[in-house]
Amino acid sequence: MVSPLSVIYYTFHPNELRNILQWKVWHNPVHERNVANETETQKTCFKFLDLTSRSFSAxxxxLHPELLLPVCIFYLTLRGLDTIEDDTSIPLETKEPLLRNFKDFLEQDGWNFTGNRPEEKDRELLVQFHNVVTEFKNMKPAYQAIVKDITDKMGNGMAxxxxxxxxxxxxxxxxxEYDLYCYYVAGLVGEGLTRLFxxxxFGNPALLKRSQLHKSMGLFLQKTNIIRDVREDNDDQRRFWPKEIWSKHVNDFDDLFKPEHREAALNCSSExxxxxxxxxxxxxxYLAGLREQSVFNFCAIPQSMAIATLEKCFRNPAIxxxxxxxxxxDACELMSKSTQNLRIVCEVFRRYARKIHAKNTPKDPNFLKISMACGRIEKFIETIFPSQNAQDAKLLVKGELSEADQKKAQEEAETRQDLYFMMCLMGTIVLVISVMMFGVAWYFGARFDLAFKELLNGNFQKPAHIGEVRDEL
Known part of the structure; x- marks a missing residue:
């Protein structure tokens, strides 16, 4: 059921409601999972995929049927590994061999692990891990080798x-150290996925030759999460912000959370x-090297979310x-844009880079570096998608609109129409609810005629005699 707060929020933010409705109503997946042809173990694996990650699950x-199950098994394998690593109740002498040998468990029929504490969020995945093992062994040998290799590298890194x-x-x-940690946690995931693609x-083989590209895909996501989750991590006694950075701004990491050091904390977060x-x-x-639409969507959506989250966190004391x-x-808008093509994803990056640049302040010690970083993003996008060609320049001189500008103007007009429609719709909903509330009140004896009479007489407070009668009672 929609909460009253949501109704109020979307009444004043109709664009966001429009984005949600557009995604829910008009989004058509490139490929759809065929549940009817799945085995029971496959269904169980997808059930755990839903339980362990809503965002990645969707x-x-x-994904394309060729990669649907391999990527699912890859994700669940790494999630199982992460569940062991995160569980502080498991002693080191037990945890270390589990992590280092986890790759071998993938080939042991019926293997599972019941040693997690009961409150561990994804404990059940490891309890029923034999389902993952079964489907792992049913994959193509090439896919098995990739998953096993990445599991080995990540397990040793975690250990x-x-x-x-x-x-x-x-x-x-x-x-x-910060980059190395992010590489083990997320960069290896990017490597494994690239090898699968x-x-x-579904991916250009050149992506494997330029390892920096898939490494950056993982590091960009992980670093964004670390910035966003700084408060939550600190409350859990975990510190991932490198001392090399925060020590430039405060003497102690805990100072970042004190109001008297807020400006220093903001400068630290901007770095x-x-x-x-x-x-x-x-x-x-990297995205330019992907050859299949569902794979492109799979990679582009998290990256768009990341740049938007960075902008949200930039110089934001709330973090x-x-x-x-x-x-x-905003998330629905980003998903809609990220499931189209590279040009539109580049526009998303350009838009949020400009927002970051607009929030940048000369008071920040890294003001110039941040401005240059935003400029490099714009420059890179301009090299692959020039904003203007010779023909458009001639039209501009004549005072005419290019085909792209005409299309953009048309889209903006349609957006305004949709916005007006959403505002009218929300207004109608509020009106209907108000009429219903007044109707119910009237049915149960409310005297609106007396209320209106008092208002017309200029009496906006309750009559004094009502208070006197109540006091007497």
């Missing part, structure tokens, strides 16, 4: 981190955003108080 289930956390300080010291002939923005051009370059997220309406 885009994975729209190294857990050992360091248990025997030393687990906090991140340098930006090199190329193996299925973190700057660090993440360095990967944006590689991400766009030090709570978890900051983009609105559902």
């Amino acid at each position: 885009v994975i289930k729209e 190294d981190y857990c050992r360091k956390a248990a025997l030393d300080d687990a906090s991140v010291k340098t930006t090199v 190329v193996e299925a002939e 973190m955003v700057l660090n993440a923005l360095e990967h944006s051009e590689d991400c766009l370059f 030090f108080e709570r978890n900051v997220k983009i609105t559902k309406g």
